[in-house]
Amino acid sequence: MADLYVYYKVRDADTAPLRERVHALQRELAATHGVAPQLKRRPAGQDGLQTWMEVYPDVGAGFADALEQACARADIAPLLAGPRHNEVFTDLP
Secondary structure, eight states: OEEEEEEEEEEGGGHHHHHHHHHHHHHHHHHHHOOOOEEEEOSSOBTTEEEEEEEEEEEOTTHHHHHHHHHHHHTOGGGBSSOOEEEEEOOOO
């Protein structure tokens, strides 16, 4: 198992609709994959942009693909100010 971190930029004006869509896709993923997602942001924005991070702890192989499909269904791409970046971390033994 691994933890998946996804970060991206959001325009201040798009935060409310994006928050709704991300929460909806995270509820879907929690129900279908048994994950406990989190949504975070940096405390301060800069130049009208915020940095957000989605955290998906203890996910299995193939979860990143399921996440991308859920993002497509939620149509979040138009609300982003740039690409989504995925990072995977595992526990140290």
